[in-house]
Amino acid sequence: MKLGDVRYLTKEGIKSTWANRLMTLASIGVLVACMVVIGLAVLISENGNKALGHLEKQNIVMAYMKDYSWALDMKTNADTADKTASEQTAASKSGNSSEKGDGAQDGAAAETPDENGIKNSDYVIHSDEEAKKLCKQIRKIDNVKNVEFISSEEGLKNVAEQLGKDESNKKLVMELLKDDNPLPRSAKITMTSMDEFDSTVKAIEELEGISNVRSQGDAAKKILSIKNGVQIAGIWMISILLLISLVIVSNTIRITMYNRKLEISIMKAVGATNSFVRLPFIVEGITIGLISAVISEGLLYFCYRVVTDELENVLGGAVIPFSHMALILLGIFAAIGTVSGVIGSSIMISKYLRKEGSEFAAI
Amino acid sequence: MSENVTDINSVQTNEAPVIEFKGVSKRYTNGTHALEDVNIRINKGEFVFVVGSSGAGKSTFMKLIMREEKANTGTIKVNGFNLTKMRRKQIPMLRRTMGIVFQDFRLIPKMTVFDNVAFAMHVVGAPSRRIRKEVTNALAAVGLGDKARSMPNELSGGEQQRVGIARALVNNPALIIADEPTGNVDPNMSYDIVSMLASINKMGTTVLMVTHDHQLVREFKQRVIMLDSGKIVADNTAGGEEE
Numbered sequence: 001m002k003l004g005d006v007r008y009l010t011k012e013g014i015k016s017t018w019a020n021r022l023m024t025l026a027s028i029g030v031l032v033a034c035m036v037v038i039g040l041a042v043l044i045s046e047n048g049n050k051a052l053g054h055l056e057k058q059n060i061v062m063a064y065m066k067d068y069s070w071a072l073d074m075k076t077n078a079d080t081a082d083k084t085a086s087e088q089t090a091a092s093k094s095g096n097s098s099e100k101g102d103g104a105q106d107g108a109a110a111e112t113p114d115e116n117g118i119k120n121s122d123y124v125i126h127s128d129e130e131a132k133k134l135c136k137q138i139r140k141i142d143n144v145k146n147v148e149f150i151s152s153e154e155g156l157k158n159v160a161e162q163l164g165k166d167e168s169n170k171k172l173v174m175e176l177l178k179d180d181n182p183l184p185r186s187a188k189i190t191m192t193s194m195d196e197f198d199s200t201v202k203a204i205e206e207l208e209g210i211s212n213v214r215s216q217g218d219a220a221k222k223i224l225s226i227k228n229g230v231q232i233a234g235i236w237m238i239s240i241l242l243l244i245s246l247v248i249v250s251n252t253i254r255i256t257m258y259n260r261k262l263e264i265s266i267m268k269a270v271g272a273t274n275s276f277v278r279l280p281f282i283v284e285g286i287t288i289g290l291i292s293a294v295i296s297e298g299l300l301y302f303c304y305r306v307v308t309d310e311l312e313n314v315l316g317g318a319v320i321p322f323s324h325m326a327l328i329l330l331g332i333f334a335a336i337g338t339v340s341g342v343i344g345s346s347i348m349i350s351k352y353l354r355k356e357g358s359e360f361a362a363i
Numbered sequence: 364m365s366e367n368v369t370d371i372n373s374v375q376t377n378e379a380p381v382i383e384f385k386g387v388s389k390r391y392t393n394g395t396h397a398l399e400d401v402n403i404r405i406n407k408g409e410f411v412f413v414v415g416s417s418g419a420g421k422s423t424f425m426k427l428i429m430r431e432e433k434a435n436t437g438t439i440k441v442n443g444f445n446l447t448k449m450r451r452k453q454i455p456m457l458r459r460t461m462g463i464v465f466q467d468f469r470l471i472p473k474m475t476v477f478d479n480v481a482f483a484m485h486v487v488g489a490p491s492r493r494i495r496k497e498v499t500n501a502l503a504a505v506g507l508g509d510k511a512r513s514m515p516n517e518l519s520g521g522e523q524q525r526v527g528i529a530r531a532l533v534n535n536p537a538l539i540i541a542d543e544p545t546g547n548v549d550p551n552m553s554y555d556i557v558s559m560l561a562s563i564n565k566m567g568t569t570v571l572m573v574t575h576d577h578q579l580v581r582e583f584k585q586r587v588i589m590l591d592s593g594k595i596v597a598d599n600t601a602g603g604e605e606e
């Protein structure tokens with residue numbers, strides 16, 4: 001298609017948008033309503049994410065250490081699983097550590113396996129002192145706000161606590177496991193920023209002496225599930241609104257096509273290609289979409305200002321300023337407008353362009 | 364417009380025909396047999412009247428030529444296109460080789476006479492300088508050079524149809540087809556319309572025209588194809604009409 005054609009057709013499209021202005025206005029109205037709702041949904045969910053981020057910040061991860069009970073656990077697992085593999089691990093581990101432990105449980109002689117078959121070099125953390133040293137190392141990692149050392153006994157107490165309110169149950173657990181505590185030493189770590197959560201966890205895991213890091217679970221999971229729920233609802237809502245936009249635009253185009261059936265029948269009779277016939281309608285669809293996008297952006301700005309003025313009084317300045325979102329929103333709106341313009345007009349056009357000549361004039 | 368003046372009677376028949384129907388039948392989806400086993404050959408430079416009673420299949424015949432409808436059986440060739448094998452995408456190219464005149468004029472009311480004719484060139488992507496020249500020529504050819512700035516509703520029916528002819532003419536087609544072009548025009552105006560088509564034909568354009576007007580057919584002594592119940596019942600090359 002030549003440049004002159006494009007200019008001519010664009011002009012035609014805009015002219016037709018104007019000629020059809022009442023219908024155009026109505027569809028712009030509906031599109032704007034859809035876009036503003038979508039925009040508000042985006043703004044609310046962004047603010048929600050930010051607020052939830054605050055909550056998540058109070059979340060805590062537990063880092064478990066490679067101490068005697070860990071080694072014991074590993075050995076038991078390996079023994080039952082694959083003997084040769086366990087021997088290899090043990091071999092590669094020997095020579096790793098020459099530190100000598102003096103803890104109650106860790107007091108076995110240097111290179112001779114104890115009654116459980118564990119050598120000193122099989123594990124990294126031999127004493128509470130070493131564990132505390134490791135905690136200091138963790139504290140040095142960026143984004144780590146606070147580290148609290150939890151000994152095996154404290155860990156056991158926590159587990160017993162979780163097992164129930166019943167005092168006798170707790171006592172039972174404590175009695176049963178006191179001499180054979182399976183819990184490794186651990187560190188309770190608080191992070192500064194949730195944004196760097198993953199990288200921080202990774203940094204902790206890479207430290208010599210840490211077996212694994214687990215997030216404290218419940219709270220984070222709940223927040224995550226709420227977030228997912230909100231997200232799914234949002235996606236549904238936006239999909240429905242997009243569908244409405246599509247129907248509105250395609251209906252407007254249908255009416256325009258009906259109004260211009262005479263022109264179209266002549267165009268087809270003299271041999272205009274379908275893509276040529278189509279372009280003014282696509283231009284019209286896009287024009288409607290883009291005008292709606294600009295109006296929506298302005299309207300949303302005022303809506304959001306009113307809402308945030310109220311919210312800021314309640315939340316105290318934690319609201320995302322509109323300017324941070326303005327460009328993204330305009331982009332979203334323009335995309336919605338263009339897509340519904342193109343698709344909406346294409347639906348109708350392909351339905352009508354299958355008709356030929358006089359058949360078209362007769363609709 | 365081409366300047367070579369060709370007499371219809373001197374046209375060579377060994378040339379590829381402008382229109383060729385071989386064993387063409389058309390049945391509409393509702394079961395109506397509009398055309399049955401139609402065989403016809405129309406050569407370059409001919410002027411042909413298509414006549415027949417209402418429902419005989421005349422419009423169907425024309426629609427098959429424009430590829431507005433597709434034949435169920437047989438082969439149709441028009442201006443070098445094989446319409447039975449042609450893909451949809453090629454239809455615009457076929458249409459560019461023909462000018463179509465409508466019974467109801469089909470002028471765009473909000474456009475001037477000039478713009479109505481120019482429209483046909485615009486939509487096939489002609490450059491604007493050529494448009495200005497060709498439209499002026501076409502309007503002069505139908506004797507409406509002074510009405511270029513008028514609106515369609517300021518013209519008589521006959522004048523409006525002449526605008527329609529100018530529009531059909533402006534892209535310089537090899538073939539003009541007109542389904543009852545005088546149907547909405549009063550009788551003395553009809554004569555002017557057909558004269559105009561005849562003079563266009565004299566310059567080499569093949570003209571195919573459906574009419575109910577026996578008077579016209581008698582006056583213009585041209586080839587007449589008569590249809591009845593979807594069949595060709597007479598093809599009188601000598602001109603005149605037999606009944």
Ligand SMILES: Nc1ncnc2c1ncn2[C@@H]1O[C@H](COP(=O)(O)OP(=O)(O)OP(=O)(O)O)[C@@H](O)[C@H]1O
Nearest residue numbers: 391392393395397416417418419420421422423424
């Ligand atoms: N689109 C259609 N669908 C079904 N049947 C049709 C269609 N168009 C025409 N017909 C039928 O086909 C037959 C031929 O119609 P056609 O329009 O070709 O006749 P015609 O000779 O042009 O008549 P008229 O002189 O009244 O214009 C008629 O019986 C008509 O009812």
Ligand SMILES: [Mg+2]
Nearest residue numbers: 421422423542
């Ligand atoms: Mg007819």
